[in-house]
Amino acid sequence: MVITICIGSSCHLKGSREIIQILERLITLHNLKNKVELNGSFCMGQCMKGVCVKLDGELFSLQPSTTEQFFKDEVLRRLA
Amino acid sequence: MGSGVKANILATLTSKILGTMLLNGASIEQCVETIVKTLPVCKVRQVAYSTFSILQIFKNGDAYLVEFDNPSCVFVRDGKLQKIPYEEKVIEGKTIKECRFHAELNDCFVLMSDGVIFAGVGKVLNFGWTWNSMADYTVNATRVTLSASRLAAMLSKACDDLYMQSPGDDTTVAVARIINSKAVNIFTGPPMSKEDDARMMRDFMRGPAKRIVSGGTSANIVARILHKQIKTSLNYTDPVLPPVATIDGMDLVTEGVLTLTRALQLMKQYVEEDIDESFFSELDKDNGGSKIAKMIIEDCTELHFFVGKAINEAHQNPGLPFDLSIRQNLVAQMVDYAKKMGKDVTIQYY
Numbered sequence: 001m002v003i004t005i006c007i008g009s010s011c012h013l014k015g016s017r018e019i020i021q022i023l024e025r026l027i028t029l030h031n032l033k034n035k036v037e038l039n040g041s042f043c044m045g046q047c048m049k050g051v052c053v054k055l056d057g058e059l060f061s062l063q064p065s066t067t068e069q070f071f072k073d074e075v076l077r078r079l080a
Numbered sequence: 081m082g083s084g085v086k087a088n089i090l091a092t093l094t095s096k097i098l099g100t101m102l103l104n105g106a107s108i109e110q111c112v113e114t115i116v117k118t119l120p121v122c123k124v125r126q127v128a129y130s131t132f133s134i135l136q137i138f139k140n141g142d143a144y145l146v147e148f149d150n151p152s153c154v155f156v157r158d159g160k161l162q163k164i165p166y167e168e169k170v171i172e173g174k175t176i177k178e179c180r181f182h183a184e185l186n187d188c189f190v191l192m193s194d195g196v197i198f199a200g201v202g203k204v205l206n207f208g209w210t211w212n213s214m215a216d217y218t219v220n221a222t223r224v225t226l227s228a229s230r231l232a233a234m235l236s237k238a239c240d241d242l243y244m245q246s247p248g249d250d251t252t253v254a255v256a257r258i259i260n261s262k263a264v265n266i267f268t269g270p271p272m273s274k275e276d277d278a279r280m281m282r283d284f285m286r287g288p289a290k291r292i293v294s295g296g297t298s299a300n301i302v303a304r305i306l307h308k309q310i311k312t313s314l315n316y317t318d319p320v321l322p323p324v325a326t327i328d329g330m331d332l333v334t335e336g337v338l339t340l341t342r343a344l345q346l347m348k349q350y351v352e353e354d355i356d357e358s359f360f361s362e363l364d365k366d367n368g369g370s371k372i373a374k375m376i377i378e379d380c381t382e383l384h385f386f387v388g389k390a391i392n393e394a395h396q397n398p399g400l401p402f403d404l405s406i407r408q409n410l411v412a413q414m415v416d417y418a419k420k421m422g423k424d425v426t427i428q429y430y
Contacts, residue, residue, distance in 0.1 A: 005314075006296075007296075007314070007322040007323060007335065008297075008335065009295075009296065009322070009336055009338055009404050010392070010394045010395060010400065012322045012335065013338075013400050013401055013402055013404070016322070017316055020314055038314060039312065040312035040313060040314045040323060040325075041312055042297070042299045042300060042310060042312060042325060043295075043296030043300065045297070047392060047394025047395070048393065048394045048397075
């Protein structure tokens with residue numbers, strides 16, 4: 001599974017770096033390093049919806065505060 | 081000895097007179113005569129001049145070196161110290177040393193005041209740094225860097241250390257190096273109209289140059305037209321700036337406005353402040369802003385901006401902690417500072 005996080009200007013300011021850190025921590029915690037790959041991407045063209053995160057081609061709009069929920073609801077669910 | 085105030089005023093007048101006259105084609109005889117006849121005579125020391133070194137290098141490589149009472153210019157060619165075949169000439173009772181020669185690629189010249197070769201005298205060193213030791217140090221340093229300003233910073237740092245941070249004399253170093261012209265092209269911002277993507281890209285790719293792409297959408301355009309992948313990384317070498325990326329064939333790919341803001345800060349500091357070694361360690365850092373500034377400052381004689389004027393709606397958002405809609409303003413300031421550094425700058429909007 002590949003998760004792509006936008007690191008363009010606008011998403012960067014809205015917290016891409018923090019989201020990446022949270023995801024990295026959760027991936028390590030759940031021992032999923034072999035199953036989940038994190039990727040960066042420049043502008044995905046959806047700046048209004050930032051921070052843009054893509055999972056299996058689907059676009060999600062995250063904030064650092066909603067990242068853990070996203071991980072539970074989407075990442076863990078899909079892997080289950 | 082005096083406070084240095086009078087000396088400083090005389091030195092300023094001398095350099096201004098010399099600079100203005102030589103630039104307008106006056107001979108060294110006329111210059112020295114003017115200095116001797118116009119500068120006020122110091123009541124205490126009965127002198128009306130300050131020491132000077134002049135190095136003129138013309139576009140065709142012809143060079144003219146003139147010195148009066150300063151330590152000789154250190155001249156490094158092909159990694160070796162060169163002896164300068166001076167001719168002496170007496171003007172208005174002053175002995176002037178001069179030399180005409182042809183400068184070659186990678187030549188390095190260091191002009192200095194005597195505070196340099198006396199650095200550390202009576203403290204760390206019995207006789208100070210001495211011309212020979214200073215020249216050896218310079219030869220070694222030219223192997224480390226090709227940059228004139230970096231070399232000047234290294235030499236003045238060495239003097240400062242020898243003086244143990246309290247210089248006993250005016251310590252001035254000026255460095256000139258001969259390099260080929262080097263172009264840097266910067267693509268930043270998508271054009272107002274998508275139809276201009278290809279035209280902007282064509283202009284950006286023209287001629288030999290280092291190529292920087294600054295901006296997420298800009299990187300997408302470049303990658304699309306070149307049929308290449310953008311390889312991003314998540315390695316935050318600087319917490320405030322998004323990581324850099326790579327595209328085959330590009331020398332540097334970065335985020336846009338935040339990174340340019342950092343680059344501009346460094347350029348501004350370089351032009352407006354006294355820079356030392358700590359500035360260069362900032363410039364050597366592995367982040368997009370430092371990389372852009374370093375390329376412009378140290379690896380560029382002509383700078384070409386290709387600037388798209390499209391406006392990103394999301395960047396107009398007053399809720400963001402930083403105004404992202406300032407690209408053109410940033411570019412205008414970068415152009416300004418690059419010109420002050422003596423670079424030839426062009427700018428094209430799309």
